[in-house]
Amino acid sequence: MSSSAAERVLRLSHVNRPVYTQCCKLGAVVLPVPLRPSAPFMGLFQEAAFLDNIRAYNSMFSMTSFGANIDESVNITRGPYTFKVSGQVSHWIGSLCPPSSEKPRFLQLYIYDTENEVSNRLRFFDNPTQGALDERFVSIIGSTLNATNEYVCTFKSAADIACGMGLETYSVRLYNNVSDRRYGAPSPGTLGAIIAGDDPNSSQYDIVVHSKDGLPHRISKLHPAYMPFQYPLLFPFGEDGWSPRMRSRTNSECSDRNITVNMYYSYQLHARSNMFSLLLCGGRLFQQYIVDAYICVEQNRLDYVQNHQEQLRSEYVSGVYDALSRGDSEGRFIGRRIFLPASFVGGPRYMYKHYQDALAICRIYGNPQYFVTFTCNVKWPEIVRYMDTHGVDHSQNRPDIIARVFQMKVEAFILFLKDDKPFGNVDAYLYTIEFQKRGLPHCHTLVWVAASDRITTAAEVDKYISSELPDPHLEPSLYKIVTECMLHGPCGFLNPKSPCMRDRKCTKNIPKPCQSSTTFDKDEYVHYKRREGAYHTMRSRV
Template structure:
């Protein structure tokens, strides 16, 4: 993309006889007007920028120069791609021993296979005794089971094998930004091979759609407009006489994470749970803490930042999330659980967080102000003589203070039209109440004022939390009472917005028209979600 812009600028400069202008691809500061997902990232991450009509990574091939100065290309799923692209990680061109053993085993198994999947010579049934026939069938059955259990390595399993944490010294985990580039590159290669498979197997997966189109054409249900510049179909039976473009339509199945069918299936699963078990009662947001001891202790070098280890961040967050779900299913913080829906996404600053909706049993639903105050707090814990609240007080001041925003920081992410979208600072309230619109006003009494980062902080700036969960997990855990069923749709707007994106622009306006097509950015933190867990989940507890 940038090579085309650079080439055109060089040709134009040589033609006119002037110096080349500097061409720079940068983030558009006004991209947030297109949506929150298009806002500029807040952390310094490595990302892959590619031009695509459907937002999916294209299939790539690696071009290499041989000794005879001849160009040759190899597929991106070739095991030699990693040593050729990343010689610092693979200085000797080595491939991991696990991959070698799997490859040798696959070759040995495949060399003994004939067309029927059986290696013995074919004999006529009339020339075989019953005992020989039975032993042969048993041998064939065992060989078939061995074939089905055979492990064949692919790009994803190879990448997971490479980035696996071992006891030995690993240059990959000390690569910093280069390690982020390897993860992004591996993610793009994996997604590219998936889309290539779906492109080449449309007839097997969605043959019914093509059959219906052929039947419509054979029955003259559509008229072909051959005079149009682009071939199209116009419906003769439709009153609107709309035109449908001819061409090959690629359909992604619901098993492809991030596809429209997958998003719709997740949404329908959530709506089915709501229709059976009722609207949710608790809306919980759990954000990763990059200063967890599990993350700090496993970073091999003090020169490596937490953002340079997205695999470790995703892995620790998944373990913490599993522990959180175990406590919730046991009914420790909120009572007996009936159903739940959650989704994992990555913030603009590169940290994963989870949106969780909980539906409780009738006897545990928070109906009164006293029930809400038992599980949700929005105040700074006071200092105690025995020191029991001091740890919770430090965690609240570290993770649960909103801001700065407003006059202190008018360009904050939560600011729009000069106001905080989260409605901070809140109003003081002596007891928990509900306003006319159905929003809960938590108890925020006038009390102590704390100086934090040269700013006065009181209870109006505290985000609602659960004391038990906050003390145990030491992270930002926002807990809110769901006031209506629309909170489910609010949660799944994150599913429909797709992956994290950014708006880019070329600073030279004269040649900015060279960049055609939407620009998609894939960051290293979002790529690591594949190794952590599935992106979304919806289920009902027993």
């Protein structure tokens, strides 16, 4: 079965007409076709030197600062690039003109000393640790944004008009809700206005940029310019992002026609035939965009929970009930808190609910018989075929494809356990998906089998589990898989700089001692057979 067929909705699909809901909700979500920028600008996304530093080039032209604690330590060692942040993420915008004692940054570089714009940007982003940035790339980006990005044109026009009128202080208000604006690239003159005082037509989510303020202001995630301001390289025309006024195009009588944040980004992250998307070609910047989009989705869910506490019975559950369960008996320990229901993924009640479900299974079926770890492999034919078809050089640049293929593989793996019965009749199973430090997912699975198929002796373990290399002559395919994907190290004195080394010892206790047969210890922990002189392989010249 192909990867595309695995994502179809079975109850709605036919053999020659598959139906999908993950991308557009059966056609209810329809966004404009992405605009194609100029050929020189598109050519940058084919340059390896540009893609390696695309986040630096984007920061150079970004109109807002990215407020987050970025963890670069995960990229010190070798391996695929991973964008990782911790804590809250926010976008901040400053004034149009820098203070007299400071150099221009972000938005200010668009209107400050425009004759030397390229040299000003390169001087500000001169960082010897990230390598030299190409002046040619900066010139192409600058000329493209100055000509096509309506937000850039708006700020430049505001500065020119204010200068012509002799205004020393002024503000530019970008409206959050414009009645005649459509999805996609904004029309000239519809984004905002120059104001000198209070504007009665403004809302609390409007962006107000002052000419001389000195203080950065946080942009609301509900404003359609939230993403275009931060990612001008992905949205060179200043296309609108998500906003609460977006509506679906469904013909049903459903009263709720709102396009949620999750629906919007799900549509954006899906590639479509005969439709070019600059967003999906962003490489490392695309990783940052996905993280930013996920945080917007999560923040939207938290805002919903916070604004609907009355329907969630928070006064009872989060107040008195939680206090009594902790053993508090005095009223001063009971306070108003934000209650996260069990339906909120990742919350404490969500985790506790699934923990209780697992204990209920153990109460019925006893201890699980098998613990299986199913790992992701970027060399799977489905991933490789997609990357080759769409011209993606590195699979790390499309984490969305890796996650989608892995989810389909997990579902096929569970189906294999139940239908093919490699361990016998399956009574129950549980699994959880985790992500490694470098981004690849893996699945931990607990399997309960029927009493007649359970392992009772140590000799029966060898039928299902082996800690020895397969015979390269009798099982060449299995030998190749094990030696390429399932070996640890080398570590120890052969490689003291291995990530698993702590205090000159392997934290995984590798290598394990050899023994001629599989045995159980007094705690019923299994020790697998590892015979001396078995098959071997070379890895990292060891």
